[in-house]
Amino acid sequence: MGRGKILSYQSDKEELLRKVEEMDIEFIHLQFTDIMGIMKNVSITAEQLEKALDGKIMFDGSSIDGFVRIEESDMYLKPDLSTFTVFPWTNFHKEARLICDIYKMDGTPFEGCPRNTLKKVLKEAEEMGYVMKVGPECEFFMFHTDEKGNPSLETHDDAGYFDLAPIDLGGNARNEMTITLKQMGFKIETSHHEAAPGQHEIDFEYDDALLTADNIMTFKMVVRIIAQRNGLHATFMPKPKFGINGSGMHLNLSLSTLDCKNAFYDENNDLKLSEIAYHFLGGLMKHARGYTALTNPIINSYKRLVPGYEAPVLIAWSASNRSPLIRIPAERGMGTRIELRSPDPSANPYLALAVTLKAGLDGIKNKIQPPEQVTSNVYEMETDEIKERGIERLPINLYEAIKELSKDEVIKSSLGEHIYKRFIESALYEWKDYSRYISPWELDRYLRKF
Structure with a gap:
């Protein structure tokens, strides 16, 4: 059963590479979502696609809010081939995207990846x-x-x-x-x-x-x-x-x-x-x-x-x-x-x-x-x-x-534990910042009154 999945992935990968070449697509956007729901993007040229499909595109996870600390920052993007989509609005060159899951250096799914959490x-x-x-x-x-x-x-x-x-x-x-x-x-x-x-x-x-x-x-x-x-x-x-x-x-x-x-x-x-x-x-x-x-x-x-x-x-x-x-x-x-x-x-x-x-x-x-x-x-x-x-x-x-x-x-x-802690930290930071802010409503209501 596992071997069947490998063969299926390999054939899907080869089919996708062939499609990208035939459609003359120049850029592929590797997309993922951070804990607060903001879409992130790493763009690669078509020549780098096979490397990406093999899960070898690395990024600095410590630069993404809520992901990891700087001493454990290396993360890998693993594209989901079923999410391949061509952008219809590009004029001068063709672009496409793949949605990715985040993996750690040891090859295991990253517990701070929201898509992995839903899975x-x-x-x-x-x-x-x-x-x-x-x-x-x-x-x-x-x-x-x-x-x-x-x-x-x-x-x-x-x-x-x-x-x-x-x-x-x-x-x-x-x-x-x-x-x-x-x-x-x-x-x-x-x-x-x-x-x-x-x-x-x-x-x-x-x-x-x-x-x-x-x-x-x-x-x-x-x-x-x-x-x-x-x-x-x-x-x-x-x-x-x-x-x-x-x-x-x-x-x-x-x-x-x-x-x-x-x-x-x-x-x-x-x-x-x-x-x-x-x-x-x-x-x-x-x-x-x-x-x-x-x-x-x-x-x-x-x-x-x-x-x-x-x-x-x-x-x-x-x-x-x-x-x-x-x-x-x-x-x-x-x-x-x-x-x-x-x-x-x-x-x-x-x-x-x-x-x-x-x-x-x-x-x-x-x-x-x-x-x-x-x-x-x-x-x-x-x-x-x-x-x-x-x-x-x-x-x-x-x-x-x-x-x-x-x-x-x-x-x-x-x-x-990871997403819970990081989400709470981010939400509390936002609440504290909001609590200290003097809004126009307060100025309109209180400045002349007191």
């Missing part, structure tokens, strides 16, 4: 008989830039949900993004203007979790590049402007059995949900406060998670309304899924999927039952009713989320 939890799911499927809903804003190309907060339209041209002035840029993504192999489902001025959404097809995480990173890169080519700045910052809806990244989650059946579907149940689905839901709810630091990892994330702007606040679920943390969309059969509505697009997709899967698997292992569903609008619930029903709320800021993560051993175990 580890996916392997745990596979050993339990499941494959995770994910469909993301990525929202983003597009703003005008100034004469120097710096982003402003001036939107290019005053359109709203599902509006179209001439009000939706970003429609041309969004169409170009959609065409580019399709050229790169994406299967686009919908593309539309979102609720806030300058806000957009492009949804792509539900797929295996690792491919989806790769696709989210590629999607963000393409959106920003195409926006720039149209004289706009695209941002995945969750809440760039006060008083309007923020950008979310709802995750539609399901498990398939190894024989490709939807493990969440049971036609004999009242909601046509299986016990596996209820237990997965129970795990997601039990660990919601623990994984929020990963699904909403920056200071600004918590400016979105407030009442009144369609983002979830309370840890509740429903099959009939969109106000709680978790919704069960109406589709059944192979489309049965759980929609987690709290994540935002600043999240590292590899880590966000790893922790949500781990939470759900814990629910399955320990047969965690979710509380009774909430059918009313949770935004309109009185405090007494919330207390009476024992409904918890999501953390209100990054510091609270970090504290909750530190108490959740299940979520910490999914990250591993």
Whole structure:
């Protein structure tokens, strides 16, 4: 079996080298993602590709935030051949990319690589008989830039949900993004203007979790590049402007059995949900406060998670309304899924999927039952009713989320010691820096008053 894999890799490698030569590709970008979800890139010429495919391209891991100390800095990039994609926007020379896993000098996977972290939890799911499927809903804003190309907060339209041209002035840029993504192999489902001025959404097809995480990173890169080519700045910052809806990244989650059946579907149940689905839901709810630091990892994330702007606040679920943390969309059969509505697009997709899967698997292992569903609008619930029903709320800021993560051993175990420590260090540094900053809001409110 192992020999078969070697032969398959060798033939795939030879086929890729042949393809690069035939297409006259000059540069290949070796891409990977750091702990905070920022894409990194090492560019090589086509002549160096075989060396890269043999895992011999080294880089200084101590120069990447959260990776390693300087005395243990040498790291290797191991390309995933299935991620080879040609960039369709290059004019003067052809360029392509490969997404890489990070390996240590001794040839073992680096525990600080977010892609390796997701693979580890996916392997745990596979050993339990499941494959995770994910469909993301990525929202983003597009703003005008100034004469120097710096982003402003001036939107290019005053359109709203599902509006179209001439009000939706970003429609041309969004169409170009959609065409580019399709050229790169994406299967686009919908593309539309979102609720806030300058806000957009492009949804792509539900797929295996690792491919989806790769696709989210590629999607963000393409959106920003195409926006720039149209004289706009695209941002995945969750809440760039006060008083309007923020950008979310709802995750539609399901498990398939190894024989490709939807493990969440049971036609004999009242909601046509299986016990596996209820237990997965129970795990997601039990660990919601623990994984929020990963699904909403920056200071600004918590400016979105407030009442009144369609983002979830309370840890509740429903099959009939969109106000709680978790919704069960109406589709059944192979489309049965759980929609987690709290994540935002600043999240590292590899880590966000790893922790949500781990939470759900814990629910399955320990047969965690979710509380009774909430059918009313949770935004309109009185405090007494919330207390009476024992409904918890999501953390209100990054510091609270970090504290909750530190108490959740299940979520910490999914990250591993290295990523957990480095993530906490980075988040605490950001929180302390933010806590010392004197904002314009404070000056406007207090300077003359006191």
